[in-house]
Amino acid sequence: MNILIAEDEKSVRMMLKAALRKTKLKPIIACDGREAWDILCARDDIRLVLTDWMMPEMDGLSLVKKIRERKSEKYTYIIMLTALATRHNMLDGFAAGADDYVSKPFHISELLVRIRAGERVLKLEDALSEKNEELTNLNKKLVGLARVDALSQIGNRLAFNEEMEKRQAEAARYNRGYAIIMCDIDRFKQYNDTYGHPVGDKLIRLIATTLKEQLRSTDQVFRYGGEEFAVVLPEQDIEGATVVAEKIRAAVEGKQIEHKGSDTDTLTLSLGVAAWQNYGAQERNQTPEQAQEQECEPEQSEDVIKRADNALYEAKQSGRNRVCNA
Ligand SMILES: [Mg+2]
Incomplete structure (x- = not known):
């Protein structure tokens, strides 16, 4: 699974990259919110987003809002990274559509646990939408069958x-x-x-x-x-x-x-x-x-x-x- 990392501080980016090496996740790096948004618009294989709050060009909150506003068939799980200064704003982050947050400076183990929780949610979401699709198809079939006479195979x-x-x-x-x-x-x-x-x-x-x-x-x-x-x-x-x-x-x-x-x-x-x-x-x-x-x-x-x-x-x-x- 890909994970998009939006972070303007190079040292934090390096740390995150290093931490993710222990997982099967493939990090895709963006240096600010604008770049992250451009990447999300260009490809449809990113379901997991880890974003800093304070960034130039576009901040994390705006990025979250933009992700939630777009029409996407599949859910995107968003974790926000918050420094002390932004932690009291976290309610805004959740209201905008963030799923979780991790405080800066962060413990790598905590971050990994939260990312894993996100992966679980996405897997459940996929299983649900698969079932949903099956049901929709079945329903379409039933609608058709309900109008066909079983014996003569013409309309009833x-x-x-x-x-x-x-x-x-x-x-x-x-x-x-x-x-x-x-x-x-x-x-x-x-x-x-x-x-x-x-x-x-x-x-x-x-x-x-x-x-x-x-x-x-x-x-x-x-x-x-x-x-x-x-x-x-x-x-x-x-x-x-x-x-x-x-x-x-x-x-x-x-x-x-x-x-x-x-x-x-x-x-x-x-x-x-x-x-x-x-x-x-x-x-x-x-x-x-x-x-x-x-x-x-x-x-x-x-x-x-x-x-x-x-x-x-x-x-x-x-x-x-x-x-x-x-
Ligand atoms: Mg920042």
């Missing part, structure tokens, strides 16, 4: 809700509309009953992959519930979204997945589509700003979801394997 309901919040905020603010597609596997319960749950799980994964294949890079697919998926399509109107939904429906049908429990022996999807509406503005032929002035509330995301759900229900009621839009 929480991720969907967050995406909808973003879309809704953009829509309300910039009139950037969005559409959603609710997709539900037809007769999934019968599928599970016929083929067993492990095969049912595999099917969920296959449908998730198939959905992803049909989307633009800006669109996102989520597992909404058991056998229900939700697709969010930014800046897409109802016509465009209906085309995408039809593509998805055809892609799943095209896979020709056997489903003995269904009407057609083939596994299919039903889909409901809805696009966000800027109610007031559209009806009155207004810009979003004009609508806002007259306090015409734009449609809320819950209502878009509800309309897509209703459309999905209609698709189911009218015979499944089809797309209905709201």
Whole structure:
């Protein structure tokens, strides 16, 4: 470990250097506070500072203050050397951020003990920040995991809700509309009953992959519930979204997945589509700003979801394997 020594008296510098020879510390010498500060600014491998109080150019107190003011990731441990004349000022030194002090003239053994205490503090600090970093990384991982559906490896309901919040905020603010597609596997319960749950799980994964294949890079697919998926399509109107939904429906049908429990022996999807509406503005032929002035509330995301759900229900009621839009 390096130790920066700031001391203007040559004889004291020599003594300190000699004392440190008994340790594994590597002394770096500065003849005043200014030089010490320049060295600290130029390199980032100095954690331990031993500084005299009274020095030309910049005194020890100013040096301590400057060290504490800088933005440094790692802690710097500072020991001040104080002559009798400055000892009664030591409170100022601690207030400025010094960790310890040694009186001048000093006993080498006392100085070494205090330096060792500083090294211990730095080691503990390093261990703590390492643990902290581990925790931060783990936390980041957890935040991600909490939003991924374990079975299908696509976004889960929480991720969907967050995406909808973003879309809704953009829509309300910039009139950037969005559409959603609710997709539900037809007769999934019968599928599970016929083929067993492990095969049912595999099917969920296959449908998730198939959905992803049909989307633009800006669109996102989520597992909404058991056998229900939700697709969010930014800046897409109802016509465009209906085309995408039809593509998805055809892609799943095209896979020709056997489903003995269904009407057609083939596994299919039903889909409901809805696009966000800027109610007031559209009806009155207004810009979003004009609508806002007259306090015409734009449609809320819950209502878009509800309309897509209703459309999905209609698709189911009218015979499944089809797309209905709201
Ligand atoms: Mg001095």
